[in-house]
Amino acid sequence: MVRLLIEPVLNGIVYGLLLFMLSSGVTLIFSMMGVVNFAHASFYMLGAYFAYQISSAVGFWPALVLAPICAGILGAALERWGLRGVRQHGHVAEMLFTFSFVLIIQEAVQLIWGRVAVPYAIPEELSFSISAGVGINYPVYRLFMVGISVGMFAALLLLITKTRIGIIVQASLTHPEMVGFLGHNVPKVFTFVFGFGCGLAGLAGVIGGNMFSTDPGMAHALGAIAFVVVVVGGLGSLGGALIASLLIGLLQNVSISVDGSLADLFRLANIQVGTTGPIAELMHLSLNRVAPLLPYLLMVVILAVRPRGLLGRRI
Amino acid sequence: MVWAGCALVLLIIPLAPTSGFALSLSSQMAIAAVFALSYNMLLGQTGLLSFGHAVFMGIGGFVAIHVLRSVNAGEWQLPLILLPLIGALGGACFGLVFGWFATRRSSTAFAMITLGFGELVYASAFIFVDLYGGEQGITADRTLAPKILGLEFASQLQVYYLIMSWAFIAAVLIFIIGRTPLGRVALATRDNAERVAFIGYNPNRVRFLMFVLSTFFAGMAGSLFAIDYEIVTYGSLGLSASAQVLMMAFIGGSSTFVGPIVGAILITGLQVLLGQYTDLWILYLGVLFAIVIRFAPDGLAGLIAKECASWRLNHIRGRSVLIGLRTIAAVIAAIGFVTLLELASRAKTASVGGAVLRVWGTHVDVMSPWPWLFAGICFLMGLISLRFVHLAAARRMSVADVNGEPK
Amino acid sequence: MSVALRMSDVHKRFGRVQIIRGVSLDITQGERHAIIGPNGAGKSTLFNLISGRLAVSSGRIELADKNITGLSPFEIKRRGLSRSFQVTNIFPRLSVFENVRCSLQWSEGWRYSFWRLADAIPELRRKAELVIDEIGLTGRSSTPAGVLTYAEQRALEIGITIAGDTSVILLDEPMAGMSLVETQHALELIRRISSNRTLLMIEHDMNVVFDLADRISVLVYGKIIATGTPAEIRSNDRVREAYLGTKVADVASS
Numbered sequence: 014m015v016r017l018l019i020e021p022v023l024n025g026i027v028y029g030l031l032l033f034m035l036s037s038g039v040t041l042i043f044s045m046m047g048v049v050n051f052a053h054a055s056f057y058m059l060g061a062y063f064a065y066q067i068s069s070a071v072g073f074w075p076a077l078v079l080a081p082i083c084a085g086i087l088g089a090a091l092e093r094w095g096l097r098g099v100r101q102h103g104h105v106a107e108m109l110f111t112f113s114f115v116l117i118i119q120e121a122v123q124l125i126w127g128r129v130a131v132p133y134a135i136p137e138e139l140s141f142s143i144s145a146g147v148g149i150n151y152p153v154y155r156l157f158m159v160g161i162s163v164g165m166f167a168a169l170l171l172l173i174t175k176t177r178i179g180i181i182v183q184a185s186l187t188h189p190e191m192v193g194f195l196g197h198n199v200p201k202v203f204t205f206v207f208g209f210g211c212g213l214a215g216l217a218g219v220i221g222g223n224m225f226s227t228d229p230g231m232a233h234a235l236g237a238i239a240f241v242v243v244v245v246g247g248l249g250s251l252g253g254a255l256i257a258s259l260l261i262g263l264l265q266n267v268s269i270s271v272d273g274s275l276a277d278l279f280r281l282a283n284i285q286v287g288t289t290g291p292i293a294e295l296m297h298l299s300l301n302r303v304a305p306l307l308p309y310l311l312m313v314v315i316l317a318v319r320p321r322g323l324l325g326r327r328i
Numbered sequence: 329m330v331w332a333g334c335a336l337v338l339l340i341i342p343l344a345p346t347s348g349f350a351l352s353l354s355s356q357m358a359i360a361a362v363f364a365l366s367y368n369m370l371l372g373q374t375g376l377l378s379f380g381h382a383v384f385m386g387i388g389g390f391v392a393i394h395v396l397r398s399v400n401a402g403e404w405q406l407p408l409i410l411l412p413l414i415g416a417l418g419g420a421c422f423g424l425v426f427g428w429f430a431t432r433r434s435s436t437a438f439a440m441i442t443l444g445f446g447e448l449v450y451a452s453a454f455i456f457v458d459l460y461g462g463e464q465g466i467t468a469d470r471t472l473a474p475k476i477l478g479l480e481f482a483s484q485l486q487v488y489y490l491i492m493s494w495a496f497i498a499a500v501l502i503f504i505i506g507r508t509p510l511g512r513v514a515l516a517t518r519d520n521a522e523r524v525a526f527i528g529y530n531p532n533r534v535r536f537l538m539f540v541l542s543t544f545f546a547g548m549a550g551s552l553f554a555i556d557y558e559i560v561t562y563g564s565l566g567l568s569a570s571a572q573v574l575m576m577a578f579i580g581g582s583s584t585f586v587g588p589i590v591g592a593i594l595i596t597g598l599q600v601l602l603g604q605y606t607d608l609w610i611l612y613l614g615v616l617f618a619i620v621i622r623f624a625p626d627g628l629a630g631l632i633a634k635e636c637a638s639w640r641l642n643h644i645r646g647r648s649v650l651i652g653l654r655t656i657a658a659v660i661a662a663i664g665f666v667t668l669l670e671l672a673s674r675a676k677t678a679s680v681g682g683a684v685l686r687v688w689g690t691h692v693d694v695m696s697p698w699p700w701l702f703a704g705i706c707f708l709m710g711l712i713s714l715r716f717v718h719l720a721a722a723r724r725m726s727v728a729d730v731n732g733e734p735k
Numbered sequence: 736m737s738v739a740l741r742m743s744d745v746h747k748r749f750g751r752v753q754i755i756r757g758v759s760l761d762i763t764q765g766e767r768h769a770i771i772g773p774n775g776a777g778k779s780t781l782f783n784l785i786s787g788r789l790a791v792s793s794g795r796i797e798l799a800d801k802n803i804t805g806l807s808p809f810e811i812k813r814r815g816l817s818r819s820f821q822v823t824n825i826f827p828r829l830s831v832f833e834n835v836r837c838s839l840q841w842s843e844g845w846r847y848s849f850w851r852l853a854d855a856i857p858e859l860r861r862k863a864e865l866v867i868d869e870i871g872l873t874g875r876s877s878t879p880a881g882v883l884t885y886a887e888q889r890a891l892e893i894g895i896t897i898a899g900d901t902s903v904i905l906l907d908e909p910m911a912g913m914s915l916v917e918t919q920h921a922l923e924l925i926r927r928i929s930s931n932r933t934l935l936m937i938e939h940d941m942n943v944v945f946d947l948a949d950r951i952s953v954l955v956y957g958k959i960i961a962t963g964t965p966a967e968i969r970s971n972d973r974v975r976e977a978y979l980g981t982k983v984a985d986v987a988s989s
Contacts, residue, residue, distance in 0.1 A: 049436060095622065102625045105377050108439065109578060110621045112379075116571065116614030124608065124673055233567070237447040244440050303455060309448030316441055317429050509840045509856075510849040516837045519826040525808040526786065526818060528841030528899060537847050583828075 019149055021270045022263060027155045027224075029262025030162035034217035035239040036246065036254040037169065038210035044249045045185060045206050048096070048107040053214050054236025055118040060084045060215025061222025061231065062126055065133035073136035081216040088211025092204045115232065123229045130228035158220050165216065166255070182206060238265075241312045247325020256323055261308050268304040331500065338492050351488045357596045358495035359552045364576040364588035365502045366545035371574075372582030373506060374538040375518030376431070377439040380446025381546055382569035384419040387449075388547025389560040390459065391418030396468035396554065408473040408481055412494045412551045419547015420540055427539035432532050435521075446570055453562035465561030468554070481555075491552050498545050503585055505541060514538045575613065579620045581627025590629050608669055615665075650724070653717045661710020663688075667703035738800070739764040739903050739933040740785070740816070745794030747777070747784055747957075754780050756957040758794075762903075767934045769944045772954035773977075778937045779821060781954065782905050785935075786818040787811040798903065813841065818905035819896040821937075823888045827881030831872050831891055834880050835898050836863040842899030863898070870894040870924060886917040890924065897928050904929065906936040910943055922947065945969075953977070 035057055042050045063080035064073075091114065099110045134140075135154045142150035173179040185192045185202050193199040225231070242261055246253030276296040279285070315322060338354075363385055370376040392415035398404045406414070430441045453460040460466070471482045481487055505511050513534055517524045521531045554560050563569065572595065580591020595613065602609040624631050635651070667687060674685040674694045685694050692699040740762040747755035754777045762768050770778050783789040785796055787808040796804045803811050826834050836853065839862050840846075845853075853859065867873055870890045875883065880891055889909060896904055909925060910918050922943055925934070938944050944951060945965045952962040955977045961968060968974055 047436075049440065095618070099622050099625075102621070104436065105375075106621055106625050108377065108436075109574070110618060112571070112574075113614050113618040113621060117611060117618065120608065120611035120614060124611065124669070124676070127676070237444070237567075240440055241444055241447075244437075244444060248437065248440075298455065305451045306448065306455065309444055309451060312441075312444045313448065316433075320433055320437065504852065505849050507852050507854060508849040509845040509851070509853050510847050512833060512853050513837050513840060513847075515829060515833070516826045519828050520824060523820075523824045523826065523895075524837075526812055526824075527838040527895060528809050528812040530807070530809050533847065537849070541849065 017270070018267065020151070021266045023151060023155070025263035025266035026259060027158050027262070028266055029259035030159055031217055031221050032235075032239060032242050032262055033255050033258035034162050034165060035214055035235065036242040036258055037166070037251055038213040039239060039243050040246075040249060040251055040254050042207055042210045043243075045182065045189075046107075046203055047104055048111065049243075049248075050207070050210065051108065051112040051236075052091075052114040052118060053111075053210070054232040054239055055115050056084045056088055056211040056214035057218040057221070057235060058122060058227075058229070058232040059087065059118060060218025061133060061227045062122060062131070062218075063215065064219040064222060065126075065131050065227055068133070068136075073138075077216075077219055080219045081212045084215025084218070085208045085212025088214075089204050089208025091211075092207035096207070097200060097204070115236075119229060119232060126229075128229055130226045133223045133227040135223045154224060158224065161216070161220055165213065169213075178202075178205070238308050241308045243322075244312050245315050245322055247322025250322065250324040253322055253324030261311065264307050264311065265304060268300045268307055271300040274299045335496060338496065348484060351484050353596070353600060355488050355491045355556050356600065357593050358491050359549055359556060360573075360576060360592035360596045361589045362495050362498045362552065363546060363549035363573050364580065364592040365499060365585075366542045366549060367573045368577045368582055368588040369502060369505070369514075369538055369542040369545070371577050372584075372587070373511065373518065374514040374535055375435060375521070376535060376539065377435060377574075378442040378570070379439060379567070379574065380442035380444075380449075380570050381542075381573055382567075383446050383449045383565050384423055384543040384546040385550040385553070385569070385573075386560070386562075386565035387422045388415035388419035388550030389554045389564055390466065390550075391415050391547070392551030392554040393466045393468045393558075393560045394459075396470065396473065397466070399474070400469050400472045405474050407476045408470055408555065409476055409479075409490065411473075411555060412548045415551025415554065416544045416548035419550060420544040423540045423543025423546075427536050427543070431535040431539055442570075443567075446565070446567060450562065450566045453565060460562045461560075462562075465559050467559045470555050470558055487556060491556060494548065494552055498548055499589070502545060506585065510534070510537060575617050577627075578625075579617060579627055581629030581631070581633075583626050584629045584633060587627050587629035591627065594628070606670060606673075608666075608673055611669065612666065650717060650721050654714065657710050657713035657717055659710075661707055661714060664703050664705070664707025664710055667699070668707060671699055671703060736763045736765075738762065739766075739798070740935065741795075741797040741800075742785070743795040743797070745781075745784060745796060746792045747780055747789065748792040754957050755784065758954070758957070758959055760952060760959060760962065762933060762935055765931075765933055766949045767929055767947055768936070769948035769951045770935065770937050770954055771939070771941075771944055771951060776954045777957045778954055779907055782818055782907050782937065785811075786816065786905060812899075812901075815900055815902040816905070817896045817899070817901040817903070819892050819907055819909060821907040821911055823885075823892050825880045825888060825891055825895060828879060830877045830879055831867060831883070831894075832863060832876045834891055835866050835894050836860070838895045838898035839863055839866070866894050866898050869897075869928060871920070886913055886921075889913065889917075889921065893921075893924065893928070897932075901932065903933045903935065906934065906938075908937050908939065910938060910940050918943065 035053060038056075039050055039053045042048060042053075060080050063083045064076040067076035067079050095114075096107060096110055099106050139154045139157055140152075142152050143156075144150055171179075173183060181192060181197055181202055182205075185197075185199055185206075189199050189203075192202070221235075222231070238261065242254060242257045245261065246255070246257030274297050277299075279296070363381075366385075367378070367381050370378050370381070392411050395404065395406065395414050396408075396411060399406050426445060430438055430445070433441065454462065470487070471480050473481075479486055481490065506514075513524065513529050516527075517529075517531050517534045524531045524534065550560075550564070553564065576591035576595050577588045578591070579594065580589065581587025598609055598613060602612070620627060626634065638647070670685060670687055671692075671694055678694055684691050685699075738761045740760075742758050742760045745755055745758045746753070758781060770781070772778055780789065784791050787803070787806050787810070791804055794804070795802065798811070798814055798816055801814065803814060803816070806814075826837065829837070836859055839859060840853075843856075843859055843862070845851075845856070845859070864873075864876075867876055870893055872883075872887060872890055872894070875887060880888065883891065889911075893906070893909060896906070906925065910921055913921060918940065925936070926947065936944075936948070948965060950962060950964055951968045952959050953968065953971075953974050954960075960977060961971045961974050963971070
């Protein structure tokens, strides 16, 4: 039983870290600018598609570096020439503007690369498995993903706490006007942070796109879950985003592999559950069928019980 | 007065030459208009941004269609005319439960909750196949209901009048609600939710009540949809439907009553008419949305209202000339932009679908450079002209400032 | 004389920082009471505590002998205590008339009703127009509040505060940013509207304070160091020392 769970748990951690790469960018942008970047998952998708395009030309490793940069530059451009002008109209307008780009990027991707998934594949060098003990072989690429995401988190922490730009960013988080009065170009800081956040999303796309599928629907699929993560973890909390990402990653991956239902659970205790009526239907639903619902259920529960999320500030 | 005029127009539409098409398009627009009006009760009236409003329209539709099925099977006796009320109540019940804990949060949190909840319901559609009908959806027959006044609703004309009547009633009710004490304090909540507490109102209660009322009308739109198409699928609940109504309300103009109606008509028209010619209409819609947010956040109706007010104050010929120039430049840029994209789209599939594209009434060869050049120049010229006009307008404004003239 | 508002040993802490360190004050019914003190003394915080915008860390606040500690702002407003804001806090997109009418709706009993047109309620209109006359904005009734001049907005701010059944008004620096002429007008307005109500006011303008107030309390570092009539405060050494410095000496000797 335990052995059966090892692989889902490992998968859960990998997926959770990928979610964290996405949600950390959203959290960063929200903390700084008060804007929920709905287009964040779209940059994830762009990162994957850029990586596909670049790796078809020059290979995976250059793509790993170049694709996130491209995504970041695009994000920065979006902020500089689009979002910055919308700021005067208020937070709602800013959110809607990022939302419009979900649509635009989605359609643009379909226009350029078509509606079918593209064959963005794991590089040769990493497409083998290693033994993880107890007779399980685990794909090395997934471990590589873990490495990249942990490395990214560490770099982010260092950047924010130890560098000059990081300190300015921290200050702008709570007192953007004051930072401006001190002579720093705050709009530029905003552009940088937004671009950086989008670049992070792009990086997630580079490593996630070939693990999972690279198709026009990937932004929607992951984006919705990323928002659940942000809500569960708490708007504005990086630590909360990490915990929530891992939680939801584990939840999803473990539940998909469990083929039992509540009725089975009761049967273990020798209680028979009837088979007719809506309640019975619910009881006989196997966990792997409701797996897609679980993150959203978790979100609903959190919102009812602790609305500010696990580690969020009071909202 | 205006209401009577509108009612008259709606009554006359069936007499139009392309009657059949006009009827079905008008019905579609009416349903969209009710949905958009219900949405604007949240956005424009109370300052609540929802990304999951389609859920309540969908629920209303599913409730209505299930009830209609029961009526078809003879289990219940309910004339078709009353079905929209049932769907409305269904939507409102759901709205009651959801709204109770969603409206207690700040507006940013509210937006995210609606997004997540919409996804939850959408995802659950495949699990509860009996309720949502899975891929095929749920169907029913609107003609198999107890007849009132001999009306069977088999003909498009009768359905049109049924939908229009309910849509008209809904619009009137929403208008009236906006002018009640609740509606007025909802506007105040939109402006300054904090201060509302200090004038004796619980802002969350205000939001909650407006939310429930809004879901009532969303449910009504859903049941009208069910009556019109006789089928409801899980697609009605999804994010794209929620995004569409958001765009309708915003592009039309969330600060006026007619704005959402304008937006509904515009976007439904775009979808039906433009969708016949190109697959890219969603992209154009997205770009339009972004442009409206950036340059005209009051929406089209708001823009027109502002210009009318400005016109009433000072009849300035110069200003209208500039507006005219701007429009022309924008149209040129748009033509260039659309042509470029259409060319690109066709070029992608040239090997399969042939290299000839029918655009603006002429045939062009996608492979030759001339159409691309022409479109590119159009686009650039349009943008440059816009910039020019913008600078000229700014100079005019500052000159008027210096001279103390009205602008 | 009955006590309109009573604060008993009120403390307020933000984390480890003590802002209000034990304030006890009785405001008598019908008096005009001013609170003065240096910047950062905690005056606005005190108002926030009384009006329910912030929760007290400890202590008790009573309105007409009823405990209002920990109630939400709208509950406190419904019991008859209303406040204005130092930074104008109006409804910018609504007209002046709408601003005032909304402030009246609850106390007139209309609550959350959505089955009656607000325009069709003559009583609401009449009372709103009365308030607008009082604050001197009669000609600007249909102007959106956001485009009013600063002084007009301050007047509207007061108008929103006094609309409805209020027995105790809290005014937070109502003269902030006003010119001499505007201050005079505002002073007359405040004198009028507080003639049958209890007034608690934060102000920096000493001329206004000594002219208007029946009693003055001095708040320094979260504690009230003196309460008394203007004459008593003028001659209070602790007050001079802590806050007024030479200013009061000048005013006192003038």
